[in-house]
Amino acid sequence: MTTRLELHDISKRYPSVVANDGIHLTVEPGQIHAVLGENGAGKSTLMKIIYGSVKPDAGRVLWNGKEVRIANPAVARELGIAMVFQHFSLFDTLTVAENIALGLPADTRLDELARRIEATAAQYGLELEPQRHVHTLSVGECQRVEIVRALLAKPQLLILDEPTSVLTPAAVERLFGTLRQLAAEGCSILYISHKLDEIRALCHTCTVLRGGKNTGSCDPRLESAASLSRMMIGAEPPPIVHLERAPGEKMLAVKNLCLGKSHPFATELKDICFDLHAGEIVGLAGVSGNGQQELLAALSGEDARAAAAAIMLGQIPVGRLAPGRRRALGLGFVPEERLGRGAVPDMSLSDNVLLTLQTGATIRRGFVRGRAIVDRAAAIIARFQVKAGGPHSPARSLSGGNLQKFIVGREVMRGPKVLVLAQPTWGVDVGAAAQIRAELVALRDAGCALLVISEELDELFEIADRLHVIAKGRLSPSIKTADASVALIGQWMSGLWLPAKEGGHV
Numbered sequence: 001m002t003t004r005l006e007l008h009d010i011s012k013r014y015p016s017v018v019a020n021d022g023i024h025l026t027v028e029p030g031q032i033h034a035v036l037g038e039n040g041a042g043k044s045t046l047m048k049i050i051y052g053s054v055k056p057d058a059g060r061v062l063w064n065g066k067e068v069r070i071a072n073p074a075v076a077r078e079l080g081i082a083m084v085f086q087h088f089s090l091f092d093t094l095t096v097a098e099n100i101a102l103g104l105p106a107d108t109r110l111d112e113l114a115r116r117i118e119a120t121a122a123q124y125g126l127e128l129e130p131q132r133h134v135h136t137l138s139v140g141e142c143q144r145v146e147i148v149r150a151l152l153a154k155p156q157l158l159i160l161d162e163p164t165s166v167l168t169p170a171a172v173e174r175l176f177g178t179l180r181q182l183a184a185e186g187c188s189i190l191y192i193s194h195k196l197d198e199i200r201a202l203c204h205t206c207t208v209l210r211g212g213k214n215t216g217s218c219d220p221r222l223e224s225a226a227s228l229s230r231m232m233i234g235a236e237p238p239p240i241v242h243l244e245r246a247p248g249e250k251m252l253a254v255k256n257l258c259l260g261k262s263h264p265f266a267t268e269l270k271d272i273c274f275d276l277h278a279g280e281i282v283g284l285a286g287v288s289g290n291g292q293q294e295l296l297a298a299l300s301g302e303d304a305r306a307a308a309a310a311i312m313l314g315q316i317p318v319g320r321l322a323p324g325r326r327r328a329l330g331l332g333f334v335p336e337e338r339l340g341r342g343a344v345p346d347m348s349l350s351d352n353v354l355l356t357l358q359t360g361a362t363i364r365r366g367f368v369r370g371r372a373i374v375d376r377a378a379a380i381i382a383r384f385q386v387k388a389g390g391p392h393s394p395a396r397s398l399s400g401g402n403l404q405k406f407i408v409g410r411e412v413m414r415g416p417k418v419l420v421l422a423q424p425t426w427g428v429d430v431g432a433a434a435q436i437r438a439e440l441v442a443l444r445d446a447g448c449a450l451l452v453i454s455e456e457l458d459e460l461f462e463i464a465d466r467l468h469v470i471a472k473g474r475l476s477p478s479i480k481t482a483d484a485s486v487a488l489i490g491q492w493m494s495g496l497w498l499p500a501k502e503g504g505h506v
Contacts, residue, residue: 002065004029004188005050005157010059012045016389016397019045020056021212027157032179032189034199034220037209038233038429039401040387043192046209047159050190051083052076064156077103080156084146084163092135096128100149121148125174127289132265138293139336139423158182159190162427164198176202194401194429196225208232229430237434240462242441244482247465248278251449252299252418253312257319259298259305267291267473269298274468274475276418276449281440283464283481284453285489291473292422292453293336299420299451300333301326313418327356332416334408336423336453338400342407345396349388349406350377352395356410376413384409384435401428405436412439419443422453437463457486471495 007025011018019042027033037043048054050061052070061068063079070076076083090099097114104113114130121128126144134142143163150158160179164172179189179202191203199206199220206220208231216231229236257272269291276282286292297303299311301323308317313329323333333356335341343352350373354362362372377391384405388398395403408424424440425433441463444450454460460467460481467484469476469492476497479488491497 001029003027003062004031004064006060006062007046007050008060008062010046010049010056010061012042012049012054012056014397016393017387018212020049023059023209023212023214025207025214027188027190029156029186029188030183031205032183032191032203034191034193034203034206035209036192036199036206036228036232039405039427039432040399041209041232042212043209044161044399047083047161047190047192050076050157051081051159077153080153081159082150082153082155082157083159084143084150084161088139088142088146090134090142090145093133095131095133096137096145097130099134099145100152103149103153116152117148120151124148124151124178129265133263136263136265138288139426141289143288155187157188157190159192161192162194163191164193164195172198194427194433196228196430199228200225210234233429233431235431237431238438240434240438240441242463243445244465245279245445247280248447250275251278251314252276252451254299255310255312257295257298257306257310259294259303262294262297262303262305267294269294269473272475274478276451278417278447278449279444280465281444281450281452281463282478283460283467284451284470285455285457285460285467285493286453286470287493288455290471292470294473295470296333296335296420296422296453300331300335324358330417332356332411332414332419334411334419334421334424336426338403338407339396343395343403346394348377348392348394349381349398350374350391352406353377353380353410357414380406380409380413383413384439385432401432404428405432408436408439412443416448418449418451420451420453423456424452424454425456425459426454433459457489460489461486469493469497 003026005027007023010020010023012020023046035043045054049056052072052075061070097110097117100117101108101110101113117128117130126148128144128148147163164175183189193199200223203220206218208216220228226236253275255273257269259269261268267290298306301321304320306319308319311319313331316329318326339345353373353376362369374391381388386406387402404427411419425436440450452464464481466478467481467489468478469489471493472495476492
């Protein structure tokens with residue numbers, strides 16, 4: 001049988017880093033092949049070289065036994081290569097169907113394509129609305145678009161970068177069944193994930209990268225999560241010490257928050273009520289697109305349509321206040337979208353500090369204190385072990401996981417009274433994820449009140465004191481994490497705590 005893909009001595013250098021250094025990789029037909037490595041190890045660069053969006057400086061690529069030059073993604077698609085990027089390549093002003101049509105022949109009919117999208121999405125358990133504009137989608141929903149677009153191409157090689165962050169546990173199993181079926185039909189799959197249990201359950205073989213070089217390969221089915229972690233980062237992540245303690249005073253109160261749709265495809269928020277106390281972490285679980293995006297906008301001040309008293313920060317009604325006013329009162333906020341919302345891609349890391357820290361420490365008499373923001377960026381880079389060329393590096397030059405560490409670090413080091421985080425460790429390697437979670441627990445122990453919105457149930461069970469679930473714009477009752485189970489929260493993520501008349505049986 002002819003090998004599907006062979007990479008020989010692939011190298012790619014940038015001014016401040018060697019992303020790939022003489023990489024070798026072989027993928028067989030029908031093989032599910034994991035590529036494992038910490039943030040900045042060179043995984044994404046290597047995948048982009050295979051997909052033609054980055055040109056290697058050296059090396060050879062063989063496709064089905066023949067040497068090829070993959071000059072651009074169009075050539076890759078013609079060969080039968082499809083890729084789901086971690087950072088999405090979608091146009092905000094176009095609909096889902098229009099975005100998918102961009103990679104298809106010019107005579108493709110949008111009405112027929114919409115039906116194919118709906119059928120494929122339903123087949124794989126990925127709910128999508130073809131006529132919806134991308135700018136109205138959450139990050140998780142954008143990921144669904146990318147996955148469906150790749151599956152529509154019926155590829156010989158499918159590259160997936162963190163594909164399961166949008167799914168319930170049951171839907172993950174369904175997707176795995178689909179991937180196993182694709183592999184049985186001869187499709188090769190390159191699978192990037194920082195979820196070691198997923199790699200052990202799904203993949204036939206694993207290539208490990210560290211510092212842009214091959215450092216080993218294994219059959220992940222014969223390894224433990226601890227041994228894979230040691231191969232990837234040289235050690236096991238330290239355990240998080242999370243001691244139960246009595247919560248303090250009420251820091252954030254949301255009462256009867258009702259918000260109509262801000263656009264036709266938005267989720268209506270219905271009677272959202274919860275409290276957040278000093279010294280506790282409350283986790284919010286849910287499948288992407290069930291109201292998380294709308295709740296985040298209401299809490300941050302991006303959407304100021306709520307009644308003033310519907311959101312109380314301490315004793316102050318803030319429902320109508322702008323984001324800057326809320327930050328001045330002690331609110332911190334980490335959005336789910338890293339590039340474009342959490343950071344301005346073309347601005348330096350030091351300039352990005354100014355997005356959330358506009359005080360006497362950084363601005364004096366109307367002038368930016370350049371040295372102060374550089375020092376703050378350098379402190380974040382050092383404390384959170386961000387791999388970057390320095391404070392003057394543009395945000396877009398960082399890997400997704402390293403940019404996430406910087407954004408979380410920027411908020412943590414502000415010392416907020418209340419911190420709201422969305423997907424704090426999405427796309428972050430196991431070592432960095434453990435570090436971020438430990439920092440959040442330490443912030444909680446210092447008296448901060450934290451709301452963590454995440455689709456990583458393991459993460460919420462590890463750090464949260466209490467849990468809520470959001471489904472169809474409604475919030476579940478609060479439950480102590482110690483009293484909850486993954487199975488119960490998975491059911492609630494489908495709305496099963498709701499009465500049948502409210503859509504509870506879905």
